[in-house]
Amino acid sequence: MSWLTFVGTWGDAASTATALLVAVAVAYIVGAAIYSAAFHPLAGFPGPVWCSVSRIPFWIACITGKQVRWMHALHLRYGPVVRYSPTDLSFVDDDGGSVWKAIHGRHEKGGREFAKAKEWFVTPANGIYGINSAAAHEDHRRYRALFAPAFSERALKSQEPLFRSHVDLLVTKLSEAVEAGQPVVDMAKLFQLTTFDIMGELTFGKSLGQLDTTTYSHWVRAVFDSIRAIPIAQLIQYYPLLQAIFDLVEPQSIRDMKYNHFRFSADRVDRRLERGSDKPDIWNLVLSAQDDKKLSLEEMYCHADVFMLAGSETTGTAMAGLTYYLLTNQDKLALLTHEIRSRFQKEEDITMESTAPLKYLNACINEALRLYPPVPVGVPRVVPSAGSDEAPVVLGGRWPVAPGTRVSVHHYATCRSPANFADPDAFVPERWLPIAAREAEKSELPYAGDRREAMQAFGYGPRDCLGRNMALHEMRLVLARLYFRFDLELCAAESTRWVDDQRAFILWEKKPLFCSVRLAHE
Structure with a gap:
């Protein structure tokens, strides 16, 4: 040949x-x-055909920031359960909390909740998963027992002077802007500056000092800039081969950025522990734990990062959202300002305790959390085995779901579902008022049938938000002070469609919320 x-x-x-x-x-x-x-075991669930064969449509929606409204549209079309990828189901709880309980609550067998899908959470720089992410069951129970006293009513009462000092500074900055003839301010930014400064003092024993300069620190700016990258990180982590390849080719600049972000929190924890403190911050309460329950230093680093984001960004987002809805619903704004200004004669009377009973303020906060949940997506849990590899787990008494399936309750879709709320897209704080109060006003009770338990902005079950009470006290204090002293007006040209135009990358990508501010009673 x-x-x-x-x-x-x-x-x-x-x-x-x-x-x-x-x-x-x-x-x-x-x-x-x-x-x-x-x-496939999920073949019987409704959803687009292309989503049943590929996760690509979901990834596109996530990376482009359209996932929230994309998923809401799917639920409006297909109903309370949607198969949005070959192995994932999204639910709307339209049955009095039964789906929330089934997915996020404790189950009789072992008393455990479904595990969180680990690949959904960005891997921490030091590999330690914290209380609000994919920590193992035993670790989560230990974390919660340790941190619960730091977020108790007793702790909040001792921490109130810290909160009030930062609210004083916010009010001062707004007053200075008015007096200087520069009354147009970005309220979304000011809320975030305030909440991050407060959590900085609670977490590091020292404020970040952002309100002093009304500018974001380099670290906080990096936090906001990194939000858009969260879905990309989730995509990479979801596929082990892709993760392995990325680990080999990851640019050094990205590694340095992640390391520097981690060191910012770690260094401040080190300084706080070294100098000590007599303030009622988080660490004074946590460090008193017994030896067998104490946090390791690496766990402290991890949770400093957790609290700075979870305790700041979400609270600031909720206050900005409520301000937008109030300023675009003047009748509701008038009711709120009347409640606040008729209740208090001077600002010194506005405290955490005195604002807690304000019914209309609480109703406004709940309605803002419903329409604009700070974490609008569903957080996936993994369906465990029900005794054999093949036996499905029945969720909510209605849906047999195969083990290994990722399931979640979608916050935005649930809160905007017409099956749960009348006029689901309207800002109606009255739906949260006690029935007796509405009857006294001779209302026709158009919202009496609302399934209010469907709104779980702080999560549900043993892994719900530990800082719920702190966030509510903080919001009431800030908002009562704000609307007691000032009249606000939305700058229509810049901010008319503030909520409608937003994208979400797990968290909302907020644009400036420009408002004109003037002193009340002028």
Whole structure:
């Protein structure tokens, strides 16, 4: 056989082998798609066909910031459960909290809740998952027992002077802007500056000092800039092969950025522990734990990062959202300002205790959390085995779901569902008022049938938000002081569609909320 003949024969064989491999790959992809769409354990659940065979539509919605409204639209079309990827189900709780309980509550067997899907959470820089992420069951119970006293009513009462000092500064900055003839301010930014400064003092024993300069610190700015990258990180983590490749080619600049972000919190924890403090901050309450329950230093670093984001960004977001809805619903704003200004004669009377009973303020906060939940997406849990590898777990008494399925209750879709709330897209604080109060006003009770328990902005079950009471006290204090002293007006040209135009990357990407501020009673 000549060399040319050998080369030609080898080339023909290679071409045949390549064609065969391509045919096998195509057959595998087509077969897998047919199985996923028609024979998979989740095949009976409603949803777009293309979502049943690929996760790509979901990833596109996430990376472009459209996931929240995309999922809401799917639920409006397909109903309370949607298969949005081959192995994922999204739920709207439209049955009095039964779905929240099934997915996020404790279960009789072992008294445990469904585990959080670990790949959904960005891997911490030091590998330690905190109380609000994918910590193991035993670790989460230990964390919660340790931190619960730091967020108790007793602790909040001792911490109130700290909160009030920062609210004083916010009010002062707004007054200075009015007196200087510069009454147009970005309230979304000012709320965030306030909440991050407060948590800085609670977490590090020292404020970040942002309200003093009305500018974001480099670290906080980096936090906001990194939000858009969260879905990309989730995509990479979801596929082990992609994660392995990324680990090999990850640019040094990204590694340095993650390390520097982590060191910011870690260094401040170190300084706080070194200098000590007699303030009622988080660490004074946590460090008193017994030896077998104490946090390791790495766990302290992790939770400093957790509290700075979870205790700041979300609270500031909620206050900005409520301000937007109040300023676009003047009748509701008038009711709120009347409640506050008729209750208090001077600002010194506005405290955590005195604002807690304000019915309309609480109703406004609840309605803002319903329409604009700070974490608007669903946080996936993993359905465990029900005793055998094949036996499904029945959720909410209605849906048999195979073990290993990722399931979640979508906050935004649940809170905007017409099955749960009358006029679901309207800002109606009255739906949260006690029935007796509404009857006294001779209301026709158009919202009496609302399923108010469907709104769980702080989560549900043993892993709900530990800082719920702190966030509510903080919001009431800030908002009561704000609307007692000032009249606000939305700057229509810049902020008319503030909520409608926002994207969400797990958290909302907030634009400036420009408001004109003037002193009340002028």
